[in-house]
Amino acid sequence: MPRDGARGRERRALAEAIAVSRSALGVSTPNPPVGAVVLDAAGAVVGRGATEAPGGRHAEVVALDAAGESARGGTLVVTLEPCDHHGRTGPCTARALDSGVARVVYAVSDPNPVAAGGAATLRRAGVDVARGDDDEVSAAENGPLRAWLHRQAHGRPFVTWKYAASLDGRVAAADGSSKWITGPDSRRHAHARRQEIDALVVGTGTLTADDPALTARLDHGGLAARQPLRAVMGLTDVPAGAAVRGDDGRFRHLATRDPAEALAMLGDVCHVLVEGGPRLAGAFLAAGLVDEVEAYLAPLVLGDGRPAVSGAGVTTLAGAHGFTLRETTVLSTDIHLRMTARPTEGTR
Structure with a gap:
């Protein structure tokens, strides 16, 4: 587990990721409006991003593209568990592994059975994966992801x-x-x-x-x-x-x-x-x-x-x-x- 100082930076990064994800509202549907922030190995923010329109990049990819080599050994913080399937784009888990991040922190587990499983895939590859605390999960669930999660639950x-x-x-x-x-x-x-x-x-x-x-x-x-x-x-x-x-x-x-x-x-x-x-x-x-x-x-x-x-x-x-x-x-x-x-x- 990271030290308290590192955890504090992750909490701030997740709050920023939730804020960033608002820019995907009205844009990303039917994909979820996700936000992501990349911290380098020293804990500094080096990339951020939100889900693009269908067919475009997912939030993790936007943030990792912005971070470039600075992501290696760092932490990817994201509002929704990285997807683990091939759709219009490749799986975000593969992009995260290619980037060399050492740790992934996410708030909400993906309820979509087609896309779920990203956390387990990353752990098997040796990445340190953690889910947010209850208050962080609640903030993400009641933020921009709310309507998308409702659709997943109620159809x-x-x-x-x-x-x-x-x-x-x-x-x-x-x-x-x-x-x-x-x-x-x-x-x-x-x-x-x-x-x-x-x-x-x-x-x-x-x-x-x-x-x-x-x-x-x-x-x-x-x-x-x-x-x-x-x-x-x-x-x-x-x-x-x-x-x-x-x-x-x-x-x-x-x-x-x-x-x-x-x-x-x-x-x-x-x-x-x-x-x-x-x-x-x-x-x-x-x-x-x-x-x-x-x-x-x-x-x-x-x-x-x-x-x-x-x-x-x-x-x-x-x-x-x-x-x-x-x-x-x-x-x-x-x-x-x-x-x-x-x-x-x-x-x-």
Whole structure:
């Protein structure tokens, strides 16, 4: 085992690897958004990297390529166990062995039976391999890997329901006006989140009312480099001139009213953001398919108007959908809340 000082450097490297892996969100799917950091034999950071788009390099390879010969005798720190199979690229275990690293530290064991086994392969080759402590594993599991791990465990995407509302839960006033309930900081935050998810879904009601583009935009109004797949769910045809269609081929019409079927129609995406109106939100809630809620609350009371959700399948307080508060952020005059669902038997 390394000395306390070396272990401290490894912990810092793993925290950095988790942070680096955020750049793979919205890019790496269906591959996991992994981050890696290489320490040389003296413990200095000499390489870092995140998973590239499918067909590109895995995080370990990006980091080891950056480190070059400085990796020899050093430590590879990675958020997910290095893969041990030939896919579009070769196994990361082989690249690690070729680099000459003496030690590999990883946080999360790979749950994919096709890719798993990397730790054992490295140990058999004489590499010192260690898994992170419980808190390091938890940080990685609840970081950028979260949606990918959910897909591996449940066979469907991780679903976040996002809405912006007044304090009394209204997403539009009685006259239908809704722009803008929340302020520019909330909108900036929401557009940053759009860049990190794989697909964004609205219903045909929202399409008809707002003709949204569903793009991720930068502060100056231009398009961000990373764009989610844009999807409209419902049986109503999407007009040829609808803004959501765009011209980049990243549009999908999910011709169904069944949330589970809609998710299946999205293919191998890992993280879906539901931004539709009250009925779409209610349908996903009633189906037990909301894993997380992101609420942007403005310091306004409208009294009347359109509620944030309807038709959620709840008739009594005991049957309410329960969530656990995970994060609170003040965005100028607004508040952003992130909550995760409390698992209910039979709904996962």
